Amino acid sequence: MDPILTKHVREPNSFTLDFHVEHEGYAALKAALTKKPDEIIEIVKASGLRGRGGAGFPTGMKWQFVDKKVEPRYIACNADESEPGTFKDHLLMERNPHLLIEGCAIGCYAIGAKVAYIYIRGEFLHVQGILERAIADAYARCFLGKNILGSGFDCDVYMHRGAGAYEAGEETALLESLEGKRAQPRNKPPFPALVGLYNKPTAVNNVETLCNVPLIVSKGAEWFAGLGPEKNGGPKLYCVSGHVKRPGVYETDMKITLRELIDGHAGGVRDGRTLKAVNPGGSAVPILMPDQLDTQASFDAVQKAGSLLGSAAIIVLDDTTCMVWLAENLLHFYRHESCGKCTPCREGTDWLYKILRRIERGEGQMQDLDLLSSISANIAGKTLCAFGDAAVTPVTTTLKHFRHEYEAHIKEGRCTLQADWRARQPVAAY
């Protein structure tokens, strides 16, 4: 499939308003404003667009659930892209910011919101500058602001910069952060569609999701659903990174298999190495083994194979990767990013990290493996948000597939796989 969302990203001026307008930009917004808001929601529902942030929840349903009796309503665009291995929204915002702004405006029209906040992670300051300029240009040409294109519809889009918190990517934590508090999740239900930002109905959508909305409005729900397998329609951005020859963002439909993505688009495993395992959806999903590579890279097929597509961050691991090291690396991440609200996650991630660290250094004992399983079981499902389940996955999945590596570490009293890309000295526990 030819790229659609990322068709022009390699052209030098793709981020400018003039370029966007020359390439049918804001035509979808014009078309949307001639329809009724409910019609837009119906079109998005019919297209089967599923949220691209990780959960894969149908966007049309989310918009329908937004309580239309309460004023004001909001859209919060989740641009806090911090899942390890994910960099697709980064590319979209950097090279195609007007598509996102158009998506925000159409989304606001559909749910009857007048304000959209784009919550961008603090590290993306250069992207924020591009978006701020794009928003200013859009205001100047009446694509945003009061009485957009003479339709009587008002819509403001504002940037809000985060300050380094992975947890702000969770939808209710994002809203807390927007309200000026710590990015810690809320209890659900009520869901943001009923009680969201400032306790008002709010739709929280990922950048890539909103970028798909203009396509659906201009080309139709049938066209969108026809791309890709049933219930997995539309173009999808895949982020391939790790031990591959050509890491990058690749856009295709969801009929593609993991093997085609890794061996075809990304050029296969580099340095003549062989593939050991694949993380198909960021850090928080079970790993897939080489014999599962012919799995279709769609939400449903990957789930059937025993993993999750998540944010479509495919991290490829070659045979030099020590799986205990991998679990330690990811638990370092989760320990650092745990927001501290729920005790099992706050305490448990620290314990898991320390145990993994001592196994990796060859100081582990056999009963540590049972301890790892037991702590994992006491975190998963016992926290307010999905972070707890995500944090234990690297441990449970490596224990399931590579228990022999853990045992080898303990028996030999050292890491059995020292690759040259790893630290020469043991990394200091800071």
Next chain:
Amino acid sequence: MSFHPKMAYDATFHKSARTLDETDKGAGPPFAYTAENRARFDEIIKRYPPDRRRSAVLPALYLAQYQQGYITANAIRHVAELLGITRADVEDVVSFYTMFYTKPVGKFVVQVCRTLSCALNGAERVTEELTAKLGITPGQTDASGTFTLVEVECLGACDRAPVVMVNDGWHECLKPEDASKLVDDLRARGEAVLSGCHHVVERTRNA
């Protein structure tokens, strides 16, 4: 901190262990926004509903940090007064978000991404090279106050690993063997030496 008898937290473990020096010495010099920053603040506050001024706490703290280099108790007091919330509310936020510094940092804050995709491409080696070159370990600032070395979690540019962020600028595809040259270049020419993000790198690579 930990209630577990045998597993104490590391000394600098958690965000919640980051405290603010409230003594006369630690509160820092008297703080108020410059006229320019005050004007920016007045612009920013308009984005939020009038009864939700608290929403502007992150942008307001960024203004303070860019003005003074780090966040002091006096800066927190100023922000709290402007937003009409308590100092505890602001300190709550400052101590949670890792991009706010509560101590002075070097002129260049070198932040090495250490998460999986970067680590698979040699980020641990980059940190080692920088540690050896600068003579400081992650979390420390050198004696001259020029460099602060920090290990951070995923920056979101895993296709151009390893990624290093210096202040707010990005440097991508940093090979371990080039790390020490980056330090020299930063000393000589400042942030202009950073490669920037994504397509800037791509264009030069294809050229």
